[in-house]
Amino acid sequence: MLTINNLTKSYNNFNAVDNISFRLESGDFTAFLGPNGAGKTTTIKMIAGLLAPSSGSIKLKNFDSVTNHIQLKQNLGYIPDQPFLYDKLTGLEFLKLTGGLFGLRREELKKKINETLELLSLGDWINRKTETYSQGMRQRVSIASSLLHNPDLILVDEPMVGLDPQSANIVKKAFQQKAAEGKTILISTHSLHIAEEICTRVIILNKGKIIFDDKIEAFKTFHEREYKNLEAFFLELTKDDF
Amino acid sequence: MISEIFHLLYYKIKTLLYFQIELNKTSIVKNIASFFVYSFFLLAFYNGTQFAIDVVIVKYRLGLFILHKFIGIGVFIFGMSVAVGNMIVSFSTLYKSAEINFLFSKPISSESLFIVKFLDNFFYSSSTLFVFLIAGLSGYANYFQLPLYFYAWSFFVLIIPYVITFALVGILTLFGFIKIADRFGVRVTIFIIGLLYIIALSLFFKFSSPLVLIERVLPYYPNINIDLSFMFSPYLKYFPNFLLSDALFAFIRNDFHKIIINSSLIILISSFVFTLAVYISNRFYYRSFLKVIELRLTKSTPNRIPLKNIFDKNLWFSSSLSSLIKKEIVLFVREPSQVIHFSVMMILIVLFISGIRSTQVIILKAASPELQTIIYMAILVFILFMLIAFSLRFVFPMMSLEGENFWRIRSAPIDIKKLVFIKMLIALVINLFIGIILIIFSHSILHSILVTQALITFVIFSMTIVPLIFMMGSFFSNMKEKNPIRISSSQGATVSFLVSILYLTTVLGLMYYPINEYFNARFFGKIPMVENIFSRINIVLGVVGLFSVILSYLISVKQFKKDI
Structure with missing residues (x-):
């Protein structure tokens, strides 16, 4: 599904992402963990086509991020940490706009919008202008807009920041449902508990390098055996930064 | 491709239409004034x-x-x-x-x-x-x-x-x-x-x-x-x-x-x-x-960041005000669009200064007093217009650029009146500094009556326009817009520009007669008797300027205190 090969991103002789490689298969629900500045967002932005790799390659279903970036984006649902919405559009209009950008036809779009409205419990607010939305509502609309075209890979950057418990719960369930449908999800988060609760695989990044990549069960077993809790394990792995 | 373009345009137009038909008290007042x-x-x-x-x-x-x-x-x-x-x-x-x-x-x-x-x-x-x-x-x-x-x-x-x-x-x-x-x-x-x-x-x-x-x-x-x-x-x-x-x-x-x-x-x-x-x-x-x-x-490597130690130094003001002023300076210096525009304007000024001596010679050698007046007025227009352009580009966005962090100012233990005063003062001092240099260079070989009058006119003009544009910027503020260029090309900025041009035209209208009289007298070897007329004009413009300063200050303070 997604193949990252020797990916590097450098700025002024500093490697923000340093020669990383991994592969995500259909149905993988992967947590991308790491301290601030580890290179998570840089990697996600390179996959989303918002940064150019210095070297290495990114392929989604054989579409290369440099030579076939449009086809790659057609199969991708990118959810940024700061949702962008047009303030003067209603949530529904924003969904129609985004669906149209992915080439969805009217009937299909209508069906997909109804599905995502239900999935993310968007309710009546969807007919109000997005400038009136709370952070949680903005994030949910942003997520909904990225799921409309039924992408094979869902790329999520810090989805829980600023969300109230209800919104966080809705968002978690939505991702779980998508994973159950066989979608591949890569979710960057600081929350170890979310990773443990909903993900099937964990990749830990530190100083641009992958320092842990395994199934969630291995992650749990390892930290339960060696450390008293998840935080202690994570701090030990990334201790140079603290 | 065509359907993509129309799809995007359809929603872009929709956002504009929503924007236009917003009906609230402030919006109606602004739109009527603009109209x-x-x-x-x-x-x-x-x-x-x-x-x-x-x-x-x-x-x-x-x-x-x-x-x-x-x-x-x-x-x-x-x-x-x-x-x-x-x-x-x-x-x-x-x-x-x-x-x-x-x-x-x-x-x-x-x-x-x-x-x-x-x-x-x-x-x-x-x-x-x-x-x-x-x-x-x-x-x-x-x-x-x-x-x-x-x-x-x-x-x-x-x-x-x-x-x-x-x-x-x-x-x-x-x-x-x-x-x-x-x-x-x-x-x-x-x-x-x-x-x-x-x-x-x-x-x-x-x-x-x-x-x-x-x-x-x-x-x-x-x-x-x-x-x-x-x-x-x-x-x-x-x-x-x-x-x-x-x-x-x-x-x-x-x-x-x-x-x-x-x-x-x-x-x-x-x-x-x-x-x-x-x-x-x-x-x-x-x-x-x-x-x-x-x-x-x-570009943002740590060793290249200018003014990196500014927050360690003390200014003359209270620590909270001092922090805000330092923030103002640092954000300006580190925002490329601000620095580039500022540099372009400075280059224009340098070009103007480098060629201005020959223009003064042209004035003195012109074939008729009317021509002398027109060329001199053109120089004056350039300087005053430069001040307007400068204020619109840098002073108008000052409040909007506080952005969504405006609550920090509102919740900080600082006197808003003092803050507005200092912001206006910074803008005014910079404008005056640039303008006075322009006046001095553009009048280097002209008679002292013109030099004095040009300086007085410029100071009064600045004291009227800079607070006015600052006030308009706070009145039409858009805290969601982070881009200073878009702020200075907004509807509010256009209205401010037009009001400034109106004032500029009035000033030039008032100045035309005595300047023409001055060149007439000099051309025919008489002693120009224009000081009295200049003084009266200065009093009128000074009173208008004083009103502008007070009114702009009061309205700006009110705008800084409004709910956002």
């Missing part, structure tokens, strides 16, 4: 066009041919301004906005995105321009009693394609800028592009000098209302600006053949530049988008 200011200026522009034509045709009897060459030169300068303006605005909207990041994460082709953003930019920043062009065209058409179809033809077939051509030239230059900057660095590129711009302007004026034009044409008097293009370079007439002005001239002569040919050529040039821009955007826009991000990220 009156716009109406006044449109009327002034309409009458001003007729007056200017009358001066050329009736007062100086320069004839229709020269009039239209003047129009050609005027629209060239206008076109170049459109190109530069569009280049600056496009850098923000095509590369730096959150919207463009959102759109580039979607499967949209670069050329579709380019077309949509170009149109968005173009109509957002040019709508006011078009309204004024229509007013000017109406004045022109009414003067020459042109038929109704002239309005539609000249606007849709001549002017819109013409403006689009120059706007696209601005974007193509921007593409070139990014390409060169990637290889040679931003500073070298600014130098190269600036040099090319100056060379282009110099060459244009070398080959189409207004003085040469008059010298060559006037010997044909009274046959100066016919097409005399044969006297000039055969290539010059194919410049889009002369194609446009010649087409207007053809309307007056009912030369339909010429109208059709020139209009077709303008559309052809516009279509060619558009096709070229779309082709280049297809190959280069997405790559350049990634390149700009890279340049921005690479």
Whole structure:
């Protein structure tokens, strides 16, 4: 599904992402963990086509991020940490706009919008202008807009920041449902508990390098055996930064 | 691609429509105020066009041919301004906005995105321009009693394609800028592009000098209302600006053949530049988008950050105010668009200063006191206009740029009155400093009466305009807009510009008589007795200025305290 090969991103002789490689298969629900500045967002932005790799390659279903970036984006649902919405559009209009950008036809779009409205419990607010939305509502609309075209890979950057418990719960369930449908999800988060609760695989990044990549069960077993809790394990792995 | 473009445009228009029909008390007051200011200026522009034509045709009897060459030169300068303006605005909207990041994460082709953003930019920043062009065209058409179809033809077939051509030239230059900057660095590129711009302007004026034009044409008097293009370079007439002005001239002569040919050529040039821009955007826009991000990220290395120790030093004010002022300075210095614009204005000022001595000699040697007055007033207009431009670009956005962090100021233990006062003072001191340098250099060989009066006028003008524009900026503040360029090209900024121009016109109107009297007296070897008139004008302007300062200060404080 997604193949990252020797990916590097450098700025002024500093490697923000340093020669990383991994592969995500259909149905993988992967947590991308790491301290601030580890290179998570840089990697996600390179996959989303918002940064150019210095070297290495990114392929989604054989579409290369440099030579076939449009086809790659057609199969991708990118959810940024700061949702962008047009303030003067209603949530529904924003969904129609985004669906149209992915080439969805009217009937299909209508069906997909109804599905995502239900999935993310968007309710009546969807007919109000997005400038009136709370952070949680903005994030949910942003997520909904990225799921409309039924992408094979869902790329999520810090989805829980600023969300109230209800919104966080809705968002978690939505991702779980998508994973159950066989979608591949890569979710960057600081929350170890979310990773443990909903993900099937964990990749830990530190100083641009992958320092842990395994199934969630291995992650749990390892930290339960060696450390008293998840935080202690994570701090030990990334201790140079603290 | 077409469906993509229409889909995006449909929703872009929708956002604009929602914006326009917002009905609340503040919005209604702002819109009514804007309506009156716009109406006044449109009327002034309409009458001003007729007056200017009358001066050329009736007062100086320069004839229709020269009039239209003047129009050609005027629209060239206008076109170049459109190109530069569009280049600056496009850098923000095509590369730096959150919207463009959102759109580039979607499967949209670069050329579709380019077309949509170009149109968005173009109509957002040019709508006011078009309204004024229509007013000017109406004045022109009414003067020459042109038929109704002239309005539609000249606007849709001549002017819109013409403006689009120059706007696209601005974007193509921007593409070139990014390409060169990637290889040679931003500073070298600014130098190269600036040099090319100056060379282009110099060459244009070398080959189409207004003085040469008059010298060559006037010997044909009274046959100066016919097409005399044969006297000039055969290539010059194919410049889009002369194609446009010649087409207007053809309307007056009912030369339909010429109208059709020139209009077709303008559309052809516009279509060619558009096709070229779309082709280049297809190959280069997405790559350049990634390149700009890279340049921005690479540039922010810690050892290059200016003023990095400023927060360790004490200023004279209380610590909270001091922190806010330091923040103001640091954010300005570290925002490339602010620094680049500031540098461009400084370069313009240096160019002005370097050439001003010869202009003063021209004033002193001019053949008539009227000419001396006009040239002197032109210098004064430049200086005062520079102050307005400077204030609009840097003072107007001051409150909006506080952005969504405005709550920090509101919740901090600082006196808002003091804060507003200090912000206004900083703006005023910088403006005064630049203006006084300009006055001193531009009056170095002129008589002390003029120097003193120019200094007094400038100080009063600054004290009126800077607080006024600051107040307008706080009244029309948009805390969600982070881009200072978009803030200074917003509806509120346009209204402020028009109000400032109104004040500028009033000041010039008041100053014209005593200055003309002064040059008259000097020309005929008499002692100028104008101090009394100057004093009275100073008192009137001083009182107006005082009102402006107090009122602007009070309204700004109120705006800083309002709920956002």
